[in-house]
Amino acid sequence: MRERCTWGWHRGMRQLAVGVVAVGALLSASRGHAETPQAEVLWRAILGSRPAAIPADPDPTGEVRWRDNFDLALAEAKGAGKPLLVTWRCLPCKQCAEFDKEILEGSRSLDPLMRRFVTVRLTDASLLDERFFPYRTHQDLDLSWWAYLLSPDGDLYAVFGGKDHVSENTRISEAAFENTLRRVLAHHYDPQRVRWDVDYPMGASSLVEHGPRDSAGYALLRAKRPELEKPHDEYGSCLHCHQVGDMLTMEALDDGSFTVEAFMGRWPLPENVGLLLDRDDGLLVKAVQRGSPAAKAGIKVGDRLGMAGGTRLFGQADFRGVLHRAAEGADAIEMAWQRGDDVLFGTVEVSAGWREGNNAWRKTVYDGVYGPGMGFFPLNGPKAGKGESLSIKPWMGPNPAERPVYATGLRPDMEIVAIDDMDQDLPTRDLITWFRLNHQPGDEVRYRVRDGMTYRFTLPTE
Numbered sequence: 001m002r003e004r005c006t007w008g009w010h011r012g013m014r015q016l017a018v019g020v021v022a023v024g025a026l027l028s029a030s031r032g033h034a035e036t037p038q039a040e041v042l043w044r045a046i047l048g049s050r051p052a053a054i055p056a057d058p059d060p061t062g063e064v065r066w067r068d069n070f071d072l073a074l075a076e077a078k079g080a081g082k083p084l085l086v087t088w089r090c091l092p093c094k095q096c097a098e099f100d101k102e103i104l105e106g107s108r109s110l111d112p113l114m115r116r117f118v119t120v121r122l123t124d125a126s127l128l129d130e131r132f133f134p135y136r137t138h139q140d141l142d143l144s145w146w147a148y149l150l151s152p153d154g155d156l157y158a159v160f161g162g163k164d165h166v167s168e169n170t171r172i173s174e175a176a177f178e179n180t181l182r183r184v185l186a187h188h189y190d191p192q193r194v195r196w197d198v199d200y201p202m203g204a205s206s207l208v209e210h211g212p213r214d215s216a217g218y219a220l221l222r223a224k225r226p227e228l229e230k231p232h233d234e235y236g237s238c239l240h241c242h243q244v245g246d247m248l249t250m251e252a253l254d255d256g257s258f259t260v261e262a263f264m265g266r267w268p269l270p271e272n273v274g275l276l277l278d279r280d281d282g283l284l285v286k287a288v289q290r291g292s293p294a295a296k297a298g299i300k301v302g303d304r305l306g307m308a309g310g311t312r313l314f315g316q317a318d319f320r321g322v323l324h325r326a327a328e329g330a331d332a333i334e335m336a337w338q339r340g341d342d343v344l345f346g347t348v349e350v351s352a353g354w355r356e357g358n359n360a361w362r363k364t365v366y367d368g369v370y371g372p373g374m375g376f377f378p379l380n381g382p383k384a385g386k387g388e389s390l391s392i393k394p395w396m397g398p399n400p401a402e403r404p405v406y407a408t409g410l411r412p413d414m415e416i417v418a419i420d421d422m423d424q425d426l427p428t429r430d431l432i433t434w435f436r437l438n439h440q441p442g443d444e445v446r447y448r449v450r451d452g453m454t455y456r457f458t459l460p461t462e
Contacts, residue, residue, distance in 0.1 A: 040336075043306070043336045043345070044343045045192070045196075046192075046196055046198065046306075046312065047306040047338055047343045048338075048341070048342075049190070049192070051186040051190075052186045052187075052189045052190035052191070053189065054182075054185045054186060055116065057115055057116065058115055059115055060112070062115065063106075063111075064106055064111055064114045064115055064119055065119065066119050066120065066121040067120045068120070068121060068122065070086065070120055070127070070129075070132070073086075073119075074118075074132075074152075074154060076118050077118040077152040078152045078153070080118065080152075081152055082152060083117050083118070083149060083150060083151060083152065083157065083184060083188045084117060084118045084119075084120060084148075084149070084150040084151075084152070085114060085117035085118070085119045085148075085149055085181070086120040086121075086132075086133070086147065086148045086149075086150065087103065087119075087120070087122070087147045088122050088139075088146045088147070088148075089121065090123070090145075090238075090240050090242075091123050091238070092238070092240070093144035093240065093242075095144045095168060096143060096163075098168070099145055099168065099169075100145050102174055103174075104121075107174065109178060110174060110177070110178055110181075113178055113181040113185070116185055117149075117181070123238065124238040124239055125238070125239040125240060125241045125243070125244050126211060126212055126213050126238065126239035127211065128211050128212055129206075129209055129210065129211050130205040130210045131154065131202055131203050131206050131207070131208070131209060131210070132148070132150060132154045132156075132202055133148055134156065134204065134205035135212075136205065136248060137205065137321075137324075137325055138156065139161075140161060140266070140317075140324075141241045141244050141245030141364065142163070142241070142242055142245060142266075142362040142363055142365075143161050143162070143163055144240070144241060144242075145161060146159065146161040146241070147159065147177075149180070149181075149184045149314070150202075151188065151202075153202055154203075155199040155200060155202050156199060156200035156201075156202075157184050157187060157188065157199055157200075157314065158180060158183075158184050158315060158317075158318050159317045160172070160176075160177060160180050160315055160317050162316060162320065164269060164361075165357075165358035165359070165361050170279065171279065171317075172279070173279055173280050175281075176279055176281070176282045176315060179280070179281055180282060180314045180315035180317075183314040183315070184314050187314070198310075198311075198312050199312075200311070212239060212243075212244045212247060213239070215247055215251070217246075217247025217249075217250045217254075220247070220250035220251065220254055221243065221246055221247050221369065224250065224369060225246075225369075242362075242363040242368075245363075245364040245368070246368055246369045249263065249368060249370055250369055253370065258370070259328065261328050262328050263370060264355075264356075264357075264365070264437070265328065265355025265356065265359075266324060266359065267320050268320065268323040268354070268355045268357060269320065269323075269357060270320065270323075271289070272323065272350075272357060273292060273293045273294045273323065273350060274288055274289035274291075274292020274294035274295055275287075275289075275292075275294045275299065275305075276288075277319070279316075282314070282316045282317075283305040283314075283316065283319070284303075284304050285299060285302060285303045285304070285305070285337075286301065288301055293350050293354070294348055296348075296349065297335060297346035297348045297349075298344065298346040299335070299348075302339070303337045303338065303339050304337060304338045304339075305335065306336050306337055306338055306343070307335060307336040307337075308322040308323075308334070308335045309322040309325070309326065309335075326350070328352075329351070329352040330349070330350065330351050330352060331349075331350050332347050332348070332349050332350075333347065333348040333349075333350070334346075334347050334348075335347070358430075360427075360429045360432075360433040361429060365433050365436070366429045366433050366436070367432070370436060371436025371439065371440075372435075372440065372441050372443075372460070373432075373435075373436075374419075374435055375394075375404060375405030375445075375459070376395055376396045376403065376405055376410075377395045377396075378392040378394065378395070378416075378431055378432065379393040379395045379428075380392065380393070380428070381416070383425075385425065385427075386425065387425050388425060389417055389418075389425055390417050390419065390422070390423045390424060390425055390426070390431075391415060391416075391417060392416045392428075393412060393413070393414070393415060393416070394411075394412055394414065394416060394447075395412060396412050400412050404457075404460060408447075408455040408457045409453075409455050410447055410449075410455040410457070414449045414450070415449055415450040416447050416449055417450055418446075419435065419445065419446070419447060420445060420446050422434070440459070441460060441461040441462070442458065442459060442461050443458070444456055444457070444459075445458075445459060
């Protein structure tokens with residue numbers, strides 16, 4: 001509910017700024033409460049309508065052309081009346097490289113869809129412009145591949161991307177991407193789209209050009225990590241998406257709005273509200289946990305999600321985005337879904353703790369700016385992964401004696417079997433995450449090694 005109010009206010013401000021009467025937009029039922037009769041009529045019309053016809057493939061034998069200038073691509077899209085597909089790829093990061101390759105190489109089923117878009121590929125997160133790419137609220141910045149789907153006016157239709165603690169492939173696939181593209185094209189070419197007025201408006205996040213390097217977090221992160229501007233040998237100087245995520249963390253720490261719950265609860269999974277969605281379809285419900293918020297709302301296996309929190313859904317990433325923008329604690333998320341030819345409505349009510357999940361895979365978590373490091377990097381010891389107890393070797397780099405922890409007597413060839421009173425056999429990233437969440441700069445840490453000796457280390461304050 002909070003999200004819709006903010007959205008409506010921003011759209012109203014944008015329209016006022018360009019001299020458009022905004023009273024109707026501010027009161028628009030399209031982003032009103034789903035339980036109101038006006039909104040139900042609207043969403044029933046949107047989700048129950050026959051998909052609009054998509055124009056023929058403009059060049060059946062041609063290749064997909066990837067532009068690298070968004071401003072020129074936007075002008076092209078406006079002139080042609082075509083939607084935009086803008087992908088973001090962090091080239092130095094290996095994560096998502098396989099999926100990126102699949103999209104670039106294309107396929108017989110994917111290329112005809114992408115040719116109907118003005119396609120753009122950008123590889124530097126510093127180019128994110130909040131007028132068109134609301135990365136603070138609509139982008140999972142721990143991914144190194146992400147897609148925005150926009151109208152020719154720069155309004156946001158949908159986003160695409162995803163990952164979890166299992167793998168890079170459990171939330172996305174080429175089939176899922178194709179389904180999202182088809183849904184976006186049908187929406188774009190529907191003659192009722194403008195009247196529906198449900199797209200996230202260009203300028204809602206910023207009315208002026210504004211990107212990561214213009215943010216307060218950029219200066220804060222540079223002060224903490226001077227290497228931010230260090231050029232990459234192969235790709236040149238660029239800004240990584242996870243670094244933009246670190247900037248948001250720095251801003252929250254600086255202004256006092258930081259909470260561990262929000263930090264560890266970003267981009268919740270559908271399972272957090274009791275839903276398992278089909279990966280390739282993106283919106284089809286495969287399972288509903290008994291007694292879950294989704295079950296209580298009335299959602300059943302075989303339903304297909306269509307709206308959540310006033311946002312039209314085109315794929316799983318859109319739904320996760322709505323969950324991401326929901327409250328940390330209790331909240332009520334209004335939803336609509338299709339069951340056969342019917343459109344049904346309900347409210348998913350969540351309570352404190354609903355966001356909990358395994359986010360140790362996130363670089364902004366295990367290698368981010370919140371929480372101190374151990375003084376070394378934990379390598380697997382001889383008994384790691386056997387489920388017996390903690391077993392790590394403290395790697396201190398090529399010059400161990402230069403590390404402050406070396407002065408305690410701890411050495412790289414020692415096997416650490418307990419940190420303070422914690423001796424669980426945890427995967428490396430889980431261990432680092434546990435350490436960061438349970439220690440603060442200035443704390444004294446006890447490292448116990450295999451022979452029973454304990455080494456005490458005071459964590460640096462800077």
